[in-house]
Every structure is written in structure tokens, then in C-alpha cells.
Amino acid sequence: MTGVTFELKATDGRARTGVIRTTRGDIRTPAFMPVGTAATVKAMMPESVAATGADILLGNTYHLMLRPGAERIARLGGLHRFMNWEKPILTDSGGFQVMSLADLRKLTEKGVTFRSHVDGSKHELTPERSMEIQRLLGSDIVMCFDECPALPADRARIEESMRLSMRWAARSKAAFGDRPGHALFGIQQGGLEPDLREESAKALRDIGFDGYAIGGLAVGEGQEAMFACLDYAPDMLPNDKPRYLMGVGKPDDILGAVKRGVDMMDCVLPSRSGRTGQAWTRRGQVNIKNARHADDPRPLDAECTCPACRNYSRAYLHHVFRAGEMISGMLLTWHNLHYYQELMAGMRAAIAEGRFDAWEGEFHAQRAEGDIAPL
Structure with missing residues (x-):
């Protein structure tokens, strides 16, 4: 498909670095995508998100179709113009949110009917409608419509769900059609079952996509089980296409995923944590709510160059959080997103220079030291 290409530049073990080229700019991989659920990364201006080093944002099909509506966004010039973000945007399919947020949902071969969690209105989401919504939004990378069961689930349920998702993947590809400059990613399912993951990967390879996501993880299975799955799942997907792990995660989750061959990730964690007084730093997590910070004149992280630090x-930062001031969420979110992008840049450089193992050792050693001692 013209307009979106992937160039693998270097590998170190299974870790990879490269670039996804789109008509709206390059995405350096491994890439972390901040989540702009409702056409905004909460507490951030788009230019501030770009200043942290983000090359791409994620938008949520489910939220945007309910409010303000995909047709309205299309009339207003598409999602990029609507939210003032000129770089690439990836939109998810809506499947995960339907399963986790919607009320009174009913699943059939055709798709899902559900009631909106916003106002109770009734909607239907099918592979065809998901492709139409994402076309109206104008996102650069479109995700197949899939079903994602929460773990733990029994094997029969995972198998049935995965095969339905593969049928929906074929319908998504047909409905996506020929859209130069836009990419369609398939989503591997299969829970924690290696044979089901392989069956899913084969079905997706046979259909053919511009990139491949690993779905159905970070849904309650825990880090150990997730890593055990990532020990084999990425290698089932084409080597010459981007691999995207959906909904991950904490810094050590991201590092573990990159180490196992993942190229892209997204998560609400850095922005959500920022609004609840949690900061991610190279020394681990800092809870700014704690009384120990009340008289501390030092920055959150002396090595960080974000505005908060x-x-x-x-x-x-302790005071404005305690006082319920908006600037608290703004500064901590900026810091967290800056830290996440610094993490990605560090991994890209380490992979390119063939020193990923050493970088990983430094990462864990620094985190093990814990936060600076109280004054």
C-alpha cells in the first residue's frame, strides 16, 4: 500500500529500531503513542505533546463516534485539523472499549450492538462501520475491528473469540479498500495459548496487512504471563512490518516488550498517573501527594529537562496537587510523557549502537536505587 512504509534500521537481540514513514511524518520505533482518547491528550496542548518527542498519537474510535461523532469531525476537516495535531494519528477500532465500557452489549457474527455509556443511546459497530468511522476521522493508521475477551478466560471462549476476530479482520480489510497514504493493521488474538496465537498470525498473514498488532494482552494476566506470551507471539508476525503491542504499559513493561521484538505501544498510564499525583522517573515512581515533599525545594528529577523539573x-508540585489546582495535572502529565519519550529515545539509541543489554542493566539498577532520600 503506497504512502506508509516500514524500514528496519538495526536489531540487537530481538530488539529492533526503525522508522515508519507516513505522509504526515516519520514515526521512530520503538515508539510510544500517547493516548488522545477524546481528541485530546488530557491536560496537554498538542504542541506540548509534540515537544515531549511524540511522533504519533492514538485516538479512540468508540469515544469519538459517540461524542462529537465521526460525521461531525469529517465535516470539520478531519481529526488532525479538529484537534490541531499535524503528525500521524492511529485510531483503535472501538472493539476493546465496547467490551469494557458499553452497556447492554450484544455480540453477533455481524458485529456488536450496545448502549452508549455517555447517554444510553443505541449503536451498532461492525467491521464495516468501524472502517467507515476511521475513514471519516482520517487517521493515518487504522486498526481492524476485533473482539478482545478479558483474561482469565477459558480456552473455548478464547478460541471462539479469536476466530470471530479473524473473520472480522477479513471484512475489515475488504471494507478498508484502497486508501493510498493510510495503513491498516491486523490484530493477533489467542490469549495465552501459543497454538491459537499461531493460528491467528497465519490468518492475518494470509489476509495481508501494513502492520500487525498483538492484542488481548495487558487485560489482567500480569507481567510474567504477558512476557511469556511475548517470548513467542511477535516472532509469528512478519519481520518486515511494524509490530504493535496494544495498551502497554509501565516503563518496565515497555522495556520488556521492546526486548522481545515490539515496535509500538500505547497506554493511558503516563497521563492518568499525572492527574492522580504519580510521577514516573528514572528512579521509579514518585507519589507527589506524600507529606515528605511539602518542604522539598528540589526538582522531581534533577536530570529531567521537562518544564515541571x-x-x-x-x-x-505537592502544594498544587493538594490544593486541587489544574496546573498539577498539567505539569505531572508533561513530565510523565517526557520521561516516556526519553525512555524510547534511550532504547532506540542503545539498539542502534548494539548495547541494549547494558542499557537495560542501567535502567533496572537506577530504578532499584529508589527515589532520592527525604531531606
Whole structure:
């Protein structure tokens, strides 16, 4: 498909670095995609998100179809113009949110009917409608419509769900059609069952996609089980296409995924944590709510160059969080997104220079030290 290509630049073990080229700009991999659920990364201006080093954002089909509506966004010039973000956007299919958020949902071969969690209105989402919504939004990378059962689930349920998702993947590809400059990614399912993952990967390879996602993880199975699955799942997918692990995660989850051959990730964690007083730093997590920060004139992270660390003390960040001031979520979210992008840049450089194992050792050693001692 013209307009979106993937160039693998270097590997170190199973870790990979490269670039996804789109008509709206390059996405350096491994890439972390901040989540702009409702056409905004919460508490951030789009130019601030770009300043953290993000090459691409994720938008949520389910949320945008309910409010303000895909047709309205299309009339207003598409999602990029609507939210003032000129770089690439990936939209998810809506399948996961339907399963996790919608009320009174009914699943059939055709698709899912459900009631909106916003106002109770009735909607139907099918592979065809998901492709239409994502076309109206104008996203650069479109995801197949799939079903994602929460884990743990019994094998029969996972098998049935995966095969339905593969039938929906074929329908998604047919409905996507020929859209130069836009990419369609398939989604591997199969829970924690290697044979079902292989069956799913083969079905997706036979259909043929511009990139491949690993779905159905980070849904309650725990890090050990997720890593055990990632020990084999990425290698079942084509080597010359991007591999995207959906909904991950904490910094050590991301590192573990990259180590196992994943190229792209997304997660609400850095922005959600920022709004609840949690900061991610190279020394691990800091809870700014804690009283120990109230008189601390030092920055959150002395090595960080984000505005929160450059210009404000822990004492100030503690105060504005306690006072319920909006700037608290803004500064901590900026810091967290900056840290996540710094993490990705560090991994890209380490892979390119063939020192990924050493970088990983430093990452874990620094985190093991824990936060700086209280004054």
C-alpha cells in the first residue's frame, strides 16, 4: 500500500529500531503513542505533546463516534485539523472499549450492538462501520475491528473469540479498500495459548496487512504471563512490518516488550498517573501527594529537562496537587510523557549502537536505587 512504509534500521537481540514513514511524518520505533482518547491528550496542548518527542498519537474510535461523532469531525476537516495535531494519528477500532465500557452489549457474527455509556443511546459497530468511522476521522493508521475477551478466560471462549476476530479482520480489510497514504493493521488474538496465537498470525498473514498488532494482552494476566506470551507471539508476525503491542504499559513493561521484538505501544498510564499525583522517573515512581515533599525545594528529577523539573520544586508540585489546582495535572502529565519519550529515545539509541543489554542493566539498577532520600 503506497504512502506508509516500514524500514528496519538495526536489531540487537530481538530488539529492533526503525522508522515508519507516513505522509504526515516519520514515526521512530520503538515508539510510544500517547493516548488522545477524546481528541485530546488530557491536560496537554498538542504542541506540548509534540515537544515531549511524540511522533504519533492514538485516538479512540468508540469515544469519538459517540461524542462529537465521526460525521461531525469529517465535516470539520478531519481529526488532525479538529484537534490541531499535524503528525500521524492511529485510531483503535472501538472493539476493546465496547467490551469494557458499553452497556447492554450484544455480540453477533455481524458485529456488536450496545448502549452508549455517555447517554444510553443505541449503536451498532461492525467491521464495516468501524472502517467507515476511521475513514471519516482520517487517521493515518487504522486498526481492524476485533473482539478482545478479558483474561482469565477459558480456552473455548478464547478460541471462539479469536476466530470471530479473524473473520472480522477479513471484512475489515475488504471494507478498508484502497486508501493510498493510510495503513491498516491486523490484530493477533489467542490469549495465552501459543497454538491459537499461531493460528491467528497465519490468518492475518494470509489476509495481508501494513502492520500487525498483538492484542488481548495487558487485560489482567500480569507481567510474567504477558512476557511469556511475548517470548513467542511477535516472532509469528512478519519481520518486515511494524509490530504493535496494544495498551502497554509501565516503563518496565515497555522495556520488556521492546526486548522481545515490539515496535509500538500505547497506554493511558503516563497521563492518568499525572492527574492522580504519580510521577514516573528514572528512579521509579514518585507519589507527589506524600507529606515528605511539602518542604522539598528540589526538582522531581534533577536530570529531567521537562518544564515541571526545570521550573518547579517538589514542594510546589505537592502544594498544587493538594490544593486541587489544574496546573498539577498539567505539569505531572508533561513530565510523565517526557520521561516516556526519553525512555524510547534511550532504547532506540542503545539498539542502534548494539548495547541494549547494558542499557537495560542501567535502567533496572537506577530504578532499584529508589527515589532520592527525604531531606
